[in-house]
Amino acid sequence: MTVKTSLEMSKDTSKPEQLITEHIDIWTSAILAKSTSGRGSSKKYELYGIGKLRGLIFDLAVRGKLVTQDSNDEPASKLIERIVTRKLSQVHNDEKIFALPLGWSWVRLEDIADINGGFAFKSSDYTSDGIRVIRISDFDEMGFKNDKVVRYPYSLDLERYKLEEENILMAMTGGTVGKSLLVKALPEPMVVNQRVATIKLIQGIDSTYMNSLIRSELIQSVINEAKNSTNDNISMKSIKNFLIPLPPSSEQRRIVAKVDELMLLCDQLEQQTEASIEAHTTLVEVLLSALTDSADADELAQNWARIAEHFDSLFTTEQSIEALKQTVLQLAVMGKLVPQNPNDEPASVLLERINEVKSKLVKEEGLRTSASKELNADDEYLTQPHGWEWMRLGNLAKFIDYRGKTPTKIESGVRLITAKNIRFGYVDLKPEEFISEDEYTSWMTRGFPKQGDTLFTPEAPLGNAANIDIKGKFALAQRAICFQWHLSEISNFLLLQILAQPFQLQLIDNATGMTATGIKASKLKEIPMIIPPLAEQHRIVAKVDELMAICDQLKEKLKQSQETQVQLTDALVDRALG
Structure with missing residues (x-):
């Protein structure tokens, strides 16, 4: 890959969408190793670049930089006058984070949505039948989780906590505070547990646009600031106070369509990158297995020579380097790493x-x-x-x-x-x-x-x-x-x-x-x-030290490469956001 500096990228790219589509190699090359894998995932890596790309798409969307404006659109101010019957909260000039495009307006979330917390259910009262209860652990951005469903006897007192289609759920506490789910379909009646906020938008506000807004850095930064000061909690007051950049109704729909299009691109990039990683992992496993299957040190030397020719292209991930280290250790204890000497003391x-x-x-x-x-x-x-x-x-x-x-x-x-x-x-x-x-x-x-x-x-x-x-x-x-x-x-x-x-x-x-x-x-x-034999032990240890030093060099080179890719990715994001 030809690496461009952020200055060069700023010269050859004028539109944010071009920054997205013309630098696919950078988005897909920024891959970091995970120290631990997430729940339900065996992946040992993080697609950092593609993750940043997804975030950038949301950020561009809510700044009015993802689609062109149409002067014929009804301004958001007119939309607000038509659909909002309550008194609007005041938005001060010093709160406005960036300049809005023509036709957009700043509003607070409480002005365009009804926001409620869930009911404080007691876990000891859960039953095997009744209405389903949605807790923080029961949803993520992809949908509802059905592995640990809990229920509660239904009564009319729970009516105000019932979930409806087009509602947005948001976690208010814990390690996943700020995650959201746009409810497109209800598989069954559901009620919401405490510490889960339900956002019900006024008719005329696109729920998909609003969910994209919640997932953008604009709102997530507010959530992070709130949770850092309140021990991983965000209050109902803070949620109601979210500052919303509201586009004209027609532009909301155009933004949603473009976000869907670009998210599909991200999905495809993710699938292709993961397939490439898995193919690379399989190739490394096969080649390293050939080393451990070698009959003796001479055959090992031949197999090693074939691998050594392609070191730079084979051992390009932390996982592959760790696999190489473990192979070296296994060869050492199998007696295949160095030639034996019949004159050694047995x-x-x-x-x-x-x-x-x-x-x-x-x-x-x-x-x-x-x-x-x-x-x-x-x-x-x-x-x-x-x-x-x-x-x-x-x-x-x-x-x-x-x-x-x-x-x-x-x-x-x-x-x-x-x-x-x-x-x-x-x-x-x-x-x-x-x-x-x-x-x-x-x-x-x-x-x-x-x-x-x-x-x-x-x-x-x-x-x-x-x-x-x-x-x-x-x-x-x-x-x-x-x-x-x-x-x-x-x-x-x-x-x-x-x-x-x-x-x-x-x-x-x-x-x-x-x-x-x-x-x-x-x-x-x-x-x-x-x-x-003791003399052979010494030869084995010396050889292992030599090969581990090579692995450490590969790891340092990988670290430097990853840092470069992350810097390039961050530079692209900064450039796109202007």
Whole structure:
């Protein structure tokens, strides 16, 4: 794509609609990764550009920039005189956010609509039959949700709360405050719950235009300002006070038709972009699977060379880069990442040394961490390369575990490392928490973690792990386990193995709990670990470090590209709004 500066775009584009249609590549290229997916969605990305385009269309519509004005249209002032019988609220000049096109008028929402709140139903009184109750969670901009329908015995007292076609619903509280739904059809009689506003427009005001207005930045900014000052709430007074740029009746209809046309374009762009993303994801999955299916390091090198030729076009999303990282880890623990050396000291000799250290710790320090020595074919979840061996986790390390206790936290003192600090592959010192020197002495009675040990989260979240690189003493909180390896030289490879998918699947298979999945220490100790010769471990770790550095470079390049696309998108919006 040829990137244009906002200045160049302002020179070659004179009309807002041209900004929309002539820069499709920019709208569809601004894609951001999601940290978490929304309810009911498995998408790991946000179509930022298309989302901004939808918002821009609404904003242009309510500023009179989306369709041409017709001097023959009856002015909005005449429309208001004809349809409004109540006394109009005053609109001061300093409230008018922008200049209106000829024939438009500023009015307040309460002047052109009846606005009511819902009834305060008690959830304990809901029944399996009766009239349907619409709560905030029962609708979104697409329509009604039918997964958790609630009902209430109907009486005439509820008549004023009944919903009608062409009403607009608006959420007044919570995380979705400001969302709206234009009710085009009622599948059954409905009444509205509290904290949901019902907007019933005076005949002559186009409800679709008004719903577009509510979804525009003009109204949403008012809602955001109100909710930021009232803890995610907007009052009925604020809704009634919305300042409305009202076009002539004929122009309202032309705006609605143009919005529908351009929203259809957005739908098509969204579908095409999502199809392209899914095709790209499938291609990456197939190519990475070819790597893990390689018979040996030589075949892997050939498959890797084919991928390496197209790195810049393959790994262009955060999801694809993370998939590459996980593939590298999986190749590492499968013994396919580096060539084997028949002259390496076999892993069996390494395990003998580990057992010697363990026996000494049992005898001299009363080590209790242990696991079964016996393994059978069913325990082995990876194909064992030549010269590699298996040993259960509980026989490789001492477990330092403070689960079941909670220290008293203070503002400063000895650093406390909690599960929140243990991320996937690294220790994050934020958030910072501390305990006193005295409590550190009385608290840390089960062992002292040190540099080179591995920290692990057995629950919430399950399976994060990182090697300790903290200088100085620190305390270890509950819901965090320290693996103090009997031989520190094995820590780097075993961390890779813990982070790799095969071991993570073992954690899931041995975990318990529905909402907060976790694994008991007794189960964790019994999970087998595959152990290469020590010299091969060092070669594997060095190769992984090299490839992870490439992944980090790809991620930084992606970040810079995303920032550029977002800036271009925002520049287009600013230009269109003038």
